[in-house]
Amino acid sequence: MLYKLMLYKLLGACIFLSISGYIYAGSTIDFFELGNDTLSRSEVSGKAAGQAIIDANMMRRDIRKLRARAKKSIHEEKTKEWIASANELAATMQNLQTDGALLREKESHLFKKSLNYLEEGMVSVLGDKIRTRNPILMADNTALFFAHNTKFRSVHPNMLNKMGTAIENRAQIFNLDDGSKNINTGMSLMIPALAEQNVPQELDISSFQLSRERQFYAHIEVVEDKANHKAVVLDDHDLLGEGESDSDPYLDDSIDATQYPTELNLAPPNTIHSWLFMITDLYGNRIEYAEIDVGGHMPGHVHGLPTQPRVTKEIHPGIYRVEGMKFQMKGWWVVEFTVRGVGHKVDSIIFNLVL
Amino acid sequence: MKKKSKTSRFKMYLYYGQFYIMVLIGIFSAHKAYTENKESSIYGFTRADVAFLQAFSLSSLPKLPVSVSNKYADNIAAAKLGRKIFYDRRLSKNKKISCSSCHQPEKYFTDGLSQAKALGVGKRSTPTLLGAVWSPWQYWDGRKDSLWSQALEPIEHRDEMGTDRATFVRKLLKYYRDDYQEIFGKISNLKKLQRSAKNASPSKHISHVKLEKRWQALDEGMRTQINRIFTNAGKSLMAYQRQLILPLSRFDKFVDALSDYSSSGHLPGREAEIPYLSPQEISGMRLFMGKGNCASCHNGPFFTNYEFHNIGAPEFNEKQVDLGRYSGVQSLMHDEFSCLSVWSDAQQSQCQEMMFLKRSGPELVGAFKTPTLRNISQTAPYMQSGQFLDLTQVLNHYNVPVPPFYDRGQHPNRPHFDILPLKLEQDEIENILFFLDALTSVYPSDDFWWNINLKDNTSSIQGSHVKRS
Numbered sequence: 097m098l099y100k101l102m103l104y105k106l107l108g109a110c111i112f113l114s115i116s117g118y119i120y121a122g123s124t125i126d127f128f129e130l131g132n133d134t135l136s137r138s139e140v141s142g143k144a145a146g147q148a149i150i151d152a153n154m155m156r157r158d159i160r161k162l163r164a165r166a167k168k169s170i171h172e173e174k175t176k177e178w179i180a181s182a183n184e185l186a187a188t189m190q191n192l193q194t195d196g197a198l199l200r201e202k203e204s205h206l207f208k209k210s211l212n213y214l215e216e217g218m219v220s221v222l223g224d225k226i227r228t229r230n231p232i233l234m235a236d237n238t239a240l241f242f243a244h245n246t247k248f249r250s251v252h253p254n255m256l257n258k259m260g261t262a263i264e265n266r267a268q269i270f271n272l273d274d275g276s277k278n279i280n281t282g283m284s285l286m287i288p289a290l291a292e293q294n295v296p297q298e299l300d301i302s303s304f305q306l307s308r309e310r311q312f313y314a315h316i317e318v319v320e321d322k323a324n325h326k327a328v329v330l331d332d333h334d335l336l337g338e339g340e341s342d343s344d345p346y347l348d349d350s351i352d353a354t355q356y357p358t359e360l361n362l363a364p365p366n367t368i369h370s371w372l373f374m375i376t377d378l379y380g381n382r383i384e385y386a387e388i389d390v391g392g393h394m395p396g397h398v399h400g401l402p403t404q405p406r407v408t409k410e411i412h413p414g415i416y417r418v419e420g421m422k423f424q425m426k427g428w429w430v431v432e433f434t435v436r437g438v439g440h441k442v443d444s445i446i447f448n449l450v451l
Numbered sequence: 452m453k454k455k456s457k458t459s460r461f462k463m464y465l466y467y468g469q470f471y472i473m474v475l476i477g478i479f480s481a482h483k484a485y486t487e488n489k490e491s492s493i494y495g496f497t498r499a500d501v502a503f504l505q506a507f508s509l510s511s512l513p514k515l516p517v518s519v520s521n522k523y524a525d526n527i528a529a530a531k532l533g534r535k536i537f538y539d540r541r542l543s544k545n546k547k548i549s550c551s552s553c554h555q556p557e558k559y560f561t562d563g564l565s566q567a568k569a570l571g572v573g574k575r576s577t578p579t580l581l582g583a584v585w586s587p588w589q590y591w592d593g594r595k596d597s598l599w600s601q602a603l604e605p606i607e608h609r610d611e612m613g614t615d616r617a618t619f620v621r622k623l624l625k626y627y628r629d630d631y632q633e634i635f636g637k638i639s640n641l642k643k644l645q646r647s648a649k650n651a652s653p654s655k656h657i658s659h660v661k662l663e664k665r666w667q668a669l670d671e672g673m674r675t676q677i678n679r680i681f682t683n684a685g686k687s688l689m690a691y692q693r694q695l696i697l698p699l700s701r702f703d704k705f706v707d708a709l710s711d712y713s714s715s716g717h718l719p720g721r722e723a724e725i726p727y728l729s730p731q732e733i734s735g736m737r738l739f740m741g742k743g744n745c746a747s748c749h750n751g752p753f754f755t756n757y758e759f760h761n762i763g764a765p766e767f768n769e770k771q772v773d774l775g776r777y778s779g780v781q782s783l784m785h786d787e788f789s790c791l792s793v794w795s796d797a798q799q800s801q802c803q804e805m806m807f808l809k810r811s812g813p814e815l816v817g818a819f820k821t822p823t824l825r826n827i828s829q830t831a832p833y834m835q836s837g838q839f840l841d842l843t844q845v846l847n848h849y850n851v852p853v854p855p856f857y858d859r860g861q862h863p864n865r866p867h868f869d870i871l872p873l874k875l876e877q878d879e880i881e882n883i884l885f886f887l888d889a890l891t892s893v894y895p896s897d898d899f900w901w902n903i904n905l906k907d908n909t910s911s912i913q914g915s916h917v918k919r920s
Contacts, residue, residue, distance in 0.1 A: 283500050283503065284496060285740045286740075287740055287741055287744075401809070403804075403809050404807050404808065404809050405807055419803075424758065
């Protein structure tokens with residue numbers, strides 16, 4: 097009897113150890129796998145959301161038909177029937193719509209989560225090749241506050257009266273009623289050019305981005321130049337965020353620079369500098385020997401980049417040096433990399449920078 | 452009704468009269484407060500304002516940019532030689548023209564003409580040299596990427612000095628042999644050079660095609676030597692231009708005084724405390740930074756961002772439109788003396804601006820480099836071909852802009868239009884004009900680099916940024 101008990105204990109211990117051993121063995125989490133998995137789940141959610149909304153719309157048509165019929169009919173009973181079924185359908189439709197909205201939200205949440213996983217994956221694959229995970233920012237240099245007025249390409253003389261002034265346009269953006277109110281608190285000089293470019297609230301300025309066709313995952317960082325670093329003036333106000341989140345960074349949707357305050361990703365103002373562009377596919381394989389074109393523009397302004405940057409060298413597998421980057425003014429810039437990788441479709445990766 | 456006694460009527464008047472008096476006092480004090488407020492609001496600068504304005508003052512100029520393509524850029528001896536060359540008329544074809552013929556120091560290195568006039572008449576207006584050292588590109592269309600490269604074009608141009616490079620080199624060595632050799636090294640075959648370097652140049656700006664033939668006839672070594680000496684002359688001229696320091700204008704003194712106030716803790720509230728700018732000029736400054744938004748392109752200590760914009764200035768000749776930066780870029784690609792050439796002292800990889808030059812884009816057509824506004828009231832006429840004769844015309848153009856002329860046959864694309872109407876009142880325009888006048892620096896007649904008549908007494912001019920008041 098004692099032996100049986102011991103045997104059972106031994107068996108239990110063995111099972112316990114093997115399970116825990118399995119868990120330990122499996123704790124080298126494959127972030128790329130997780131990321132892909134979450135990404136496909138988000139895609140599924142997205143499709144389901146789309147379907148739900150399409151069904152809801154179809155249902156709306158049916159409801160309308162039923163109600164129209166009910167209106168026209170003369171038989172009271174039939175009318176009651178149709179109205180009843182119309183109302184039922186309406187309730188279902190509402191549920192469908194709610195479902196659709198929830199699924200959309202889920203899709204967006206899962207998408208962000210997948211991006212976080214992919215970021216961790218890339219960090220684990222590239223290791224110390226990644227110097228910083230922060231979004232690219234620019235030093236706070238007053239002289240670069242300006243954004244010039246290139247909001248119009250070239251207008252027909254008829255358009256002249258319809259063009260707003262700098263102050264009017266600014267008033268429009270900030271819903272100022274008298275147009276002369278100063279939006280820059282703490283300044284008595286009213287400077288229209290400091291008005292922002294309608295940067296969307298939810299703009300993702302991360303230096304890690306997924307490609308449009310979801311084939312590649314890329315990261316950009318400014319190549320630190322000792323000479324440039326000296327010229328960079330740090331403004332604490334810009335970098336130490338107003339609110340620090342205590343939530344789990346993997347589940348946190350917003351990009352918060354306070355997470356990684358030590359290593360900065362700073363572009364020097366109005367100076368030609370270089371970037372490193374690191375690219376892998378969604379399984380963590382580096383993309384080598386790719387043809388990469390660099391382009392960009394400033395949304396709301398009818399001009400592109402002030403220089404013509406290009407990829408000059410692949411310094412490590414999947415890590416490319418991009419030279420000739422220059423930002424002569426602060427604001428919202430969009431930089432787009434068009435990638436032609438062997439065995440992949442032509443794809444593009446878009447980075448939003450709010451400098 | 453009881454008959455009212457005199458005292459009670461008086462009391463009645465007193466009683467009701469109080470209200471009238473109070474109303475009058477109220478109106479009077481409100482008016483006084485309003486006018487006082489209006490005056491003091493002009494002077495109501497916050498700390499953020501002061502920090503903003505400091506970026507426009509000459510006192511916040513950084514050190515001169517390092518010139519990778521010119522190793523003699525900070526060489527004082529080269530600068531002194533460049534100074535001599537700059538004013539030497541003997542080096543031109545007709546012996547009457549020097550760089551200073553168009554870049555006149557008393558006129559802040561411009562000439563007051565709509566189109567530059569030397570041997571011939573040019574297409575464009577002479578830009579000033581002041582502040583040019585900070586610009587990555589020279590000329591209105593940016594067709595030269597350094598000051599030394601720019602200096603070489605007028606020497607050979609048929610409409611400017613008209614001297615082919617071989618003749619120029621010969622003359623240079625005739626007049627400045629010792630100075631040159633001290634800086635750039637001894638020339639071993641001087642006699643041979645003096646004999647054979649005559650009337651030869653491959654430039655496309657020269658007056659006669661014979662000059663090209665003679666150039667081809669020279670041997671390789673001779674050509675290289677002539678080019679080398681020619682570029683060294685350009686580099687000396689650049690070294691000279693880097694020594695031109697602009698004294699502080701009234702605006703700079705105002706901003707510096709504001710900064711002193713700001714750092715001491717309190718801010719001025721009255722004209723009497725900082726006398727440099729009048730109330731009208733300060734209103735003009737507020738308009739310049741604010742409603743007029745001029746500072747969006749005219750920013751920095753030299754009131755320019757050195758960028759290329761199309762502001763719709765009327766075409767000088769509609770049959771031959773000026774394509775601006777578009778043609779400038781094409782010239783840059785074929786420039787014989789760019790940073791990428793063998794005559795530059797830089798490694799090709801150091802020539803970042805040239806290597807990543809923006810060569811295409813619709814915004815290049817008809818775009819011209821933003822000129823500096825320093826001394827602008829003294830350097831009429833304005834725009835690339837002197838289309839506007841005074842600043843009032845300029846501001847009226849900005850106030851009610853006309854889009855640029857577009858000719859499908861001549862323009863590669865519809866030109867961009869980079870300005871918005873200002874819709875300013877006449878008195879506001881006047882205030883801006885007053886402000887622009889305050890950007891004038893007094894001509895420093897005692898500065899060795901500005902005044903050719905001054906003798907070289909000092910042997911060790913450091914060339915550092917000396918602030919003058």
